Amino acid sequence: MRVAVLGCGTVGAQVVRLLREHGTDLAARAGGPLQLVGVAVRDAAAPRPPWVPTELLTTDAATLVRRADVVVELIGGIEPARTLALAALAGGASVVTGNKALLAAHAAELHGAAAAAGTDLYYEAAVAGAVPVVYALRESMAGDNVTTVLGIVNGTTNFILDEMATRGVGFEEALARAQELGYAEADPTADVDGHDAAAKAAILASLAFHTRVSIDDVPVEGIRAVTAEDIADARAAGYALKLLAVARRGTDGGARGISVRVAPTLLPLTHPLAAVHGAFNAVVVEAAAAGRLMFYGQGAGGAPTASAVLGDVVAAAAHRVHGGNAPRESTYAELPLLSPEQTLVRTQVQLGLADRPGTLAAVAGVYGRHGISIASARQGAAADGTARLTIVSHPASEAAVARAVADLAAEPSVREVRSVRPVEGE
Structure with missing residues (x-):
């Protein structure tokens, strides 16, 4: 099987290394030899690890694609990755990609092109690195009905929030530490603003609910506004604050459809995701028959991600040798996206209140007018005439919460709406 690798960055270089070092074992698993026929790069003269054969480097990715049986796309971004992947599929090659944005x-x-050509499209490495959650949702859980997916799917933001929680530092200092250790890029926008997690949330929701979900369907809030004080307050109330990708199917008692979001989210300290530290990823899947399952491991890094890539390469190559295909796109359910009026969410709202009699009653009245039941309320010590009030609600529609927050902001006794956070895991 002729294998072409497009891109030779952190992951691509490790794919090349593992292909060369473990070629005999990989061939035995695939049913035939795996021959690396080329590595497409932007600059063939750029320095690279010693195990990358210089004679296999090429800047002509289009020609390389035509020579391959399996194309490994690790360029990232939309173009030229999309054009090259479609060309590979149209030419009869299978495509393995780690490109969540694509x-x-x-x-x-891409699924349509693979089906038309009778080839494979694999993408385990696109979500959570070495963690095999794509395979689990696409194949292992094909006989079950998934109801909820909760995921810490971005190691950079988890590291930053963990630094803020354990060391009490602010966002900027934690980000600088993440950049120093190589967890965050020089431009961390895609990570800290939640776009990377949103792309992964769209993939997970599509697989879990057999419905096409794109990144444009995922409301996103990043972590730039999170403070060390927010995290300390959350812990004092028994919560951890994590950037969470959440995908949920409407229950039988509610509207038929799905909701997807990415936002800093409160989790009880007893929840398994609350114990995920550093740059690790974890995904909790809840299903009707299987109950709760958790997938945990390294969500980034060259070797861990290359492990997921090569698992897909072996599967695609085995199909070329023995016949068969990867699972096709499953969109039979065609579930609609729930509107804010239909989407239920528990929330924690933090307010700065005038420290005088009657303010709690005024706040409770706003919640009551919008039909939102209060689960708990905790008032902190007053400073400079302002008291902090933290309210956790029972589930209510996102639209009702938004209206209540708007009314709270206009309430004379409320000096500041400090934060509005979803609460999961209760």
Whole structure:
């Protein structure tokens, strides 16, 4: 099987290394030899690890694609990755990709091209690195009905929030530490603003609920506004604050459809995701028959991600040798996205209140007018005439919560709406 690798960055270089070092074992698993026929790069003269054969480097990715049986796309971004992947599929090659942005935007087109050509499209490495959650949702859980997916799917933001929680530092200092250790890029926008997690959330929701979900369907809030004080307050109330990708199917008692979001979210300290530290990823899947399952491991890094890539390469190569295909796109459910009026959420709202009699009653009245039941309320010590009030609600519609927050902001006794956070895991 002729294998072409597009891109030779952190992951691509490790794919090349493992292909060369473990070629005999990989061939035995695939049913035939795996021959690396080329590595497409932007600059063939750029320095690279010693195990990358210089004679296999090429800047002509289009020609390389035509020579391959399995194309490993690790370029990232939309173009030229999309054009090269479609060309590979049209030419009869199978495609293995770790490109979550491409899949979140063009999954339907890529799946359609693979089906038309009778080839494979694999993408385990696109979500959570070495953690095999794509395989689990696409194949292992094909006989079950998934109801909820909760995921810490971005190691950079988890590291930053963990630094803020354990060391009490602010966002900027934690980000600088993440950049120093190589967890965050020089431009961390995609990570800290939640776009990377949103792309992965779209992929997970599509797989879990057999419905096409794109990144444009995922409301996103990043972590730039999170403070060390927010995290300390959350812990004092028994919660951890995590950037969470949440995908949920409407229950039988509610509207038929799905909701997806990415936001800093409160989790009880007893929840398994609350114990995920550093740059690790974890995904909790809840299903009707299997109950709760958790997938945990390294969500980034060259070797861990290359492990997921090569698992897909072996599967695609085995199909070329023995016949068969990867699972096709499953969109039979065609579930609609729930509107804010239909989407139920528990929330924690933090307010700065005038420290005088009657303010709690005024706040409770706002909640009551919008039909939102209060689960708990905790008032902190007053400073400079302002008291802090933290309210956790029972589930209510996102729209009702938004209206209540707007009314709270206009309430004379409320000096500040400090934060509004979803609460999961209760």
